[in-house]
Amino acid sequence: MRTSKWAILAYVAITLFGIIAALPNVLSVETQQRYAAYLPVKPVTLGLDLKGGSHLVLEVDAAGLRQARLNTLLDDIRGVLRTERVPVSSARIAGDAIVVTIADVDARGRVAPKINALAAPASPLGFGTSSSDIDVTSTDAAITVRLTQAGLDERMTAAVDQSLEIIRRRVDQVGVAEPLIQRVGSDRILVQLPGLQDPTRLRQLLGSTAQMSFHMVDQTVDPNGVAPRGVDILVGANDPAKYAVETRVAISGERLADAKAGFNQQTNEPIVSFSFDAQGARQFAEITRDNVGKPFAIVLDGKVLTAPVIREPILGGQGQISGNFTAQEATVLSALLRSGALPAPLTIIEERSVGPNLGSDSIRMGIFTGIAGFILVVTLMLVLYGSWGMIANIGLLLHTILTIGVLGMLGSTLTLPGIAGIILGIGMAVDANILINARIREETAAGAGAMKALDVGFNKAYATIIDSNVTTLAGTVLLFAFGSGPVRGFAVTMMLGIVISMFTSITVVRLMMREVVVRRKMKKLDIPWLFGKVRHLPHFSFMRGRYIAIATSAFLSISSIILFFTPGLNYGIDFVGGIQVETTSKTTLDLPKLRENLEGLNLGEVALQEFGQGTSVLIRVQRQPGGEQEQTVALNAIKGAVASSIPDASFERTEVVGPTISAELARSGFLAVSLAMLAILIYIWWRFEWHFAVGAIAVLLLDITKTIGFFALTGIDFNLTAIAAVLTMIGYSVNDKVVVYDRMRENLRKYKSMPFSELIDMSINQVLARCIFTSMATAFSLVPMAIWGGDAVKSFAWPMIFGVIVATTSSIYIGGPILLFLSRWWKDRETARAAGLPGEPVKG
Structure with missing residues (x-):
């Protein structure tokens, strides 16, 4: 129980800094601004589900990028063929390659080197590759050009980087405050815009490639008929009319210098004015001079914005686009044109938006349910441990403050599931204090003095606290690794809560309890409950009813599996789109x-x-x-x-x-559950013995099936939040079982000759009160969230309450019998092997 002064100073410094870091979260905005220079960290950033806004995930269209490169290569190859006086029809796209068929050997010899030269790193899309992105092979009568995977990967990376910059410019043009635009993975971009409730405008802004070009209209072709070679039939962007447009680009949109939204002074209708750079102005002047009286199509993303007739030569390099625009549409179009064209189409595979009213309600709900849960847990600790419970409650309050402070220091974003994680952490943080107080009571009952009871109680509880928290931490780490968005926020708060609870329980609470014992000069350390002396629970023989317990558990699990198939889970759009x-x-x-x-x-x-x-x-x-x-x-x-x-x-x-993101979320969610069970199996095997690990996983599977049955029976949405509940329940269930196993291991060393079934009964009875009290504390923290938390966290709170009840009962009634069965099976096997009778168990 001795602690050096330097360690105490370190504990005090950590605690004070954590409190100061959490302080900005309770100050008004004006106070924060006034003392900003003196505050070490900023307040915790609120997620979009708390302050409102839009969240989109965009994916660069790899197929579109590949096709665009093939089309560019085809144009370049046909240019080479024209130069060498070879028919352009010799080149065609065949799947993912371009095949150039030339029967003449001399012509093929002249064309081949020039096609090879097209593999230069410079790219017509505006970015380069460090190596050739095409592979050219020749046969007897054909030259085949294929895109290399390495070149496509480099092109994809460059396309995402360029798209990021263009999207950032487009969002800046619209004027959204504090946008978050970042790369996710190899081909995706995350866009979060606080305060923007209607994502329709955002879809239009970000989903458009903004590939603008100018073409002549071929008046000799019927737009309702079949287009000849060199002519495309395009539809209007703002009207149902069709246009016969020449395929050849007269002026590329890359020549645009500026674009602005405005109004026509005569008709007062919204228009978009544009101007070309020097080269574009010259081209525009030549085209308008040579084609007076002919229509000229302005095409954006394959649709004709307008097709005005050229009345006279336009020499200034300026023009305007008019049509059935609203003022907002004109603003968006001008922003698209100013920011430039995207190198490849972007597909919006996930979109979520939350209004500010719902966000403020979520904050209010989170604070209300958090305070209610905290009060219930604090009351429970006072009832269970009287005045000593106040020390645990001080540690609990400090745990909550430090969690918020560390979230601010890390710059984490607090989401609604994150608030749920803090609330759940309050209930689970009590577990360490319950373990410690239970151990101290046991040492006092065994005749130990105050300081010895405190010392031995903390030492014996320490290993159990570490083991139980590591198993819970394994699930939350995997949840962070495979989760996304708000679920990751939940994982972060849970991880912080677990680590901080160990700090507050093992250091702060220990120092406070030691200080009380020393100052009061206590000879005996009694920890009564609020209503007097603690009465011991009667001794139950759990092994005697093991067959009934296992049969009941098996029946419930089999019923849950049947419910999983009929009627099945109510999958949320996270998984089905x-x-x-x-x-x-x-x-x-x-x-x-x-x-x-x-x-x-x-x-x-x-x-x-x-x-x-x-x-x-x-x-x-x-x-x-x-x-x-x-x-x-x-x-x-x-x-x-x-x-x-x-x-x-x-x-x-x-x-x-979309289906892409929903399939990935489902796969990552189930993978996280599987890996969590594997990690727990390995850890328990390492810390205990193989039959403890196998027994824990067997009981865990029974717990999971019952929880899945609960989802099927109640019809609660099975979404990412539900996966978070299942993973948290796995951690809690194993936490509970590790406490029981730890006591069994301790008793195995102490009572080596005791029959294993009696030892299991004794161990369970010794930790029975702890299992019940911890479950009550966890459930108490979740009940307000389940009742008043709203639809967003309902799929987490109710299943977690059910999971806590199932985990506790399985730890008491199921874990021991399965461990007994595995132990006896192994001993029979070893006895049979020693007797030279492999596979034949010894009777008796």
């Missing part, structure tokens, strides 16, 4: 009318989930066939149907998840 909209109204919603209007949209199956006393509804629609544009159309149609059914409706939350 689709569109989800949450809307609220000041009056009671007319759900039949809303359902009728939504079903009239012919968007497939529509699911409505009412909550909030009939004033809120969650609308789910399956993902629509087609690309991202179809999802936008469907989302706007849903909003229109809601607005017509509920005049005062406000959209609190919208989510669109």
Whole structure:
């Protein structure tokens, strides 16, 4: 129990710095600004689900990038063929390659070196590669040009980097404050825009490639007929008309120097004015001079914005685009043109938006449920340990403050699941204090003096605290590694909570308890509960009823597996993809009318989930066939149907998840669960023995199946938050079992001749109170969240409460019998082997 003064100073310094780091979170904005120079860290950043905003994940279209490179190569190769007077029809795209068929050997000999020269690092897309991105091979009558994988990978990297910069410029043009734009993986970009509630405009801004070009219109071709070679039939961007446009680009959009939104002074309609650079101005002057009286098409992303007739030569290099624009559309278009064209199409594979009202409600709910959970846990500790419980509560308060302070120091983003992680951490942090107090009570009952009881109690509890927390930490680390977005925020708060709880329990609480013992000169350290002396629980023979316990557990697990298949889990859009909209109204919603209007949209199956006393509804629609544009159309149609059914409706939350991201989330979620179980198996095997590890995993599988059955039976959304609940439950379940196993290991050393079944009973009875009290503390911290937390955390809180109950009962009733069975099986096997009878167990 002795601690050096330097260690005490270090503990005090860490604690004070943590408190100061958490301080900005309780100060008003004005106070923060006034004392900003004196505050060590900024307040914790709130996630979009707490302050409102839009979140999008965009993926660079690898197929589009490859096709664009092939098209460019084909144009270059045909240019070579024209120079050598070889028919351009000799070159064609065949799959992922370009085949140039030339029967004449001399012509093929002249063309081949020039095609090889096209493999220069310089790229027409505006960035270069460090090595050739094409592979040229020749046969008897053909030259084949293929794109190399290394070149495509370099081109993809460069395309993502260029797209990042262009997206940043586009967002800056619109003027969104504090945007987060960053690369995710090799081909994805994350965009988070606080405060932007309607992502439709953002989709238009980010999803468009903005590849603008100018073409002559061929008036000799019927746009409703079949286009000849060299002519494309394009549709209008703002009207249903069709245009016969020459394939050849008259002026590239790269020659644009500037673009601005404005209004036509005569008609007062929105327009976009543009100007060319010097070379573009010369080209524009030549084209308008040579084609007076002919239509000239301005094409953006394969659609004709406008096709005005050239009235006279335009020599200044300036023009304007007019059409059926709104002022907002003109602003977005000018921003697109100013920022430049993307090197490849971007696909929006995930989209989530939250209104500020829902965000503020989430903050209020998080604070309310957190305080309620904290009060319940504090009350429990006071009831269980009286005045000594106050020391544990001080450590618990310090644990919460330090968690918030470290989150601020790390610059972490606090999300709604993150708040859930802090609340759950409050309940789980009590476990160390319960273990310590239980050990001190045992040492006092055995006749130890105050200081010895304190010393031995902390020492014996220390190993158990480490083992139990490491197993819980394994699940949260994997949750962070394989999770995404808010779920990662939950993992961060849980990891911090686990580490900080060990610090506060093993150092701060220990020092405070020692100080009380020394100052009061206590001879005996009694820790009574609030109502007097602690009464010992009666001794139960759990092994006597082991067959009934295992049969009951097996029946519940088999029933849960059946429920998993029929009716199955209610998978959220995280895993199946689709569109989800949450809307609220000041009056009671007319759900039949809303359902009728939504079903009239012919968007497939529509699911409505009412909550909030009939004033809120969650609308789910399956993902629509087609690309991202179809999802936008469907989302706007849903909003229109809601607005017509509920005049005062406000959209609190919208989510669109594509099949790519949903499949990845499902795969990563289940992989995280599997790896967590493997990590736990290895750790317990290393710390205990193989049958302890196998027994823990066997009981864990029973716990997981029951929890999955709970999801199927209740119909609670099985989404990423649910995966977080399952992983946390795994950590908690193993935590519980490690405590029991640790006591068994201790008793095995102490009572070497005791029958194993009696030793298991004795060990379980010794930790029974701890198991029950820890479960109560964890459940108490979760109950307010489950009742008042709202739909966003419901799929976490209720399953966790159920999981805590299942984990505790399995630790008491199931873990011991399975361990007994494995131990007897192994001993019988070893006895049979020693007797020279492999595989034949010894009876008796």
